[in-house]
Amino acid sequence: MWHKTALVVALAASCAGCMTAEDRRAADEAKCRSYGFDRKNDAFAECLQRIDLARRAELRRASVFDLWDRPVIYRPIIIRPRPN
Numbered sequence: 001m002w003h004k005t006a007l008v009v010a011l012a013a014s015c016a017g018c019m020t021a022e023d024r025r026a027a028d029e030a031k032c033r034s035y036g037f038d039r040k041n042d043a044f045a046e047c048l049q050r051i052d053l054a055r056r057a058e059l060r061r062a063s064v065f066d067l068w069d070r071p072v073i074y075r076p077i078i079i080r081p082r083p084n
Contacts, residue, residue, distance in 0.1 A: 028052075 019027070032047035033039070 028048055028051045029039070031051065032044055035047060037044040037047050
């Protein structure tokens with residue numbers, strides 16, 4: 001029973017961070033309005049553009065760092081029987 005509960009909690013936690021494009025745009029607009037920019041001027045558009053450029057730069061930086069792209073050091077353990 002606890003396996004199902006853990007699965008449901010993990011699924012809910014993973015979906016909680018999901019945002020649609022509309023949600024992301026609304027959040028970006030709210031952030032620019034909180035900075036004091038009005039929707040009808042160039043500063044508001046520049047604010048949205050900077051947020052988008054920062055998001056793209058973060059994605060590029062994150063894609064360069066890959067945990068699985070590391071050199072593999074293979075050191076086999078050789079076990080030899082002791083001579084009698």
